[in-house]
């Protein structure tokens with residue numbers, strides 16, 4: 482059994498780094514001093530667990546336990562969304578370290594080595610696309626993507642350099658020696674709560690397509706321009722955004738979200754001349770995502786023509802949906818049964834590093850119940866008992882694979 486107090490204490494301690502005292506939300510973005518503090522703390526935990534710790538070219542923190550040839554990799558992320566919760570990503574990394582520390586303290590024999598990874602920039606808060614560390618480890622990150630710039634015009638490669646990271650050649654970061662990749666993560670939805678279950682086995686992960694849309698009209702005087710001759714970029718964008726919601730309401734499990742909106746020149750007495758907004762489109766089926774992408778963009782063009790503005794769009798990130806490996810689903814299900822819980826399979830609406838790792842290894846994911854399905858929010862919560870039973874179940878699966 483794991484040391485539950487140690488795990489729960491570490492979850493608490495890590496959640497204090499980047500925590501907003503007013504909202505309780507956590508702001509721990511990649512390539513920042515808060516993240517650096519979190520990296521130091523997680524590195525110390527990995528060392529306490531008997532692991533050697535390395536940082537690869539893009540900044541993935543990799544703890545290694547054992548010297549056997551074959552590798553079981555456990556991972557997640559420690560960066561957050563703006564004002565995020567304390568469990569998203571962090572739980573998976575700390576649970577994995579706790580499992581290794583339990584093995585280390587009991588000197589349990591293993592036939593495979595175990596690696597624990599805290600992936601770089603899963604959330605994509607700063608550069609407009611995420612999953613950078615797992616994309617690189619899966620050989621999917623490109624040199625062009627390293628040149629993407631943030632709001633202060635700093636590129637990913639420059640930000641990496643500031644933290645003494647050297648991502649090139651990217652081929653050096655790619656891994657093809659992993660027998661299985663497993664991730665424990667909060668569900669961030671309401672399914673397990675509705676089923677009254679503490680854990681669930683993920684069978685597939687819906688993937689995010691992120692678009693940035695720019696609507697261009699004409700900035701004019703708010704008082705001197707009659708309504709009939711305006712080319713108002715914000716009212717056009719507003720009609721577009723509501724139309725996207727109406728188009729998605731009719732679908733089964735596709736979702737689309739406009740999460741960011743920027744208005745220029747953003748003056749009370751100026752008709753907005755330019756608006757940019759993002760669209761996050763998700764489904765487990767890649768064909769459905771591209772069908773939605775074209776029907777949405779087609780509709781935006783129609784609204785633009787009618788309102789005498791122009792609309793352009795660009796892809797910020799396109800990730801393939803992933804299926805988990807049946808063998809790992811079965812292993813997780815049998816570990817769940819050992820703990821007297823009914824195994825339950827579900828789809829992940831949220832994206833995870835496991836999606837990218839599916840390109841280089843069979844993947845498995847264990848979900849932990851989220852209270853009210855709330856996540857990406859300071860109120861994100863999973864109970865101590867759910868966390869403890871989930872980590873023991875995860876530990877059982879890891880031992881079955883690595884013993």
Ligand code: HGY
Pocket residue numbers: 603604611689830831832833
């Ligand atoms: O966007 C996601 O689904 C994940 O939280 N990065």
Ligand code: MN
Pocket residue numbers: 562569604857
């Ligand atoms: Mn997240």
Ligand code: MN
Pocket residue numbers: 558569570603666832833
């Ligand atoms: Mn996450």
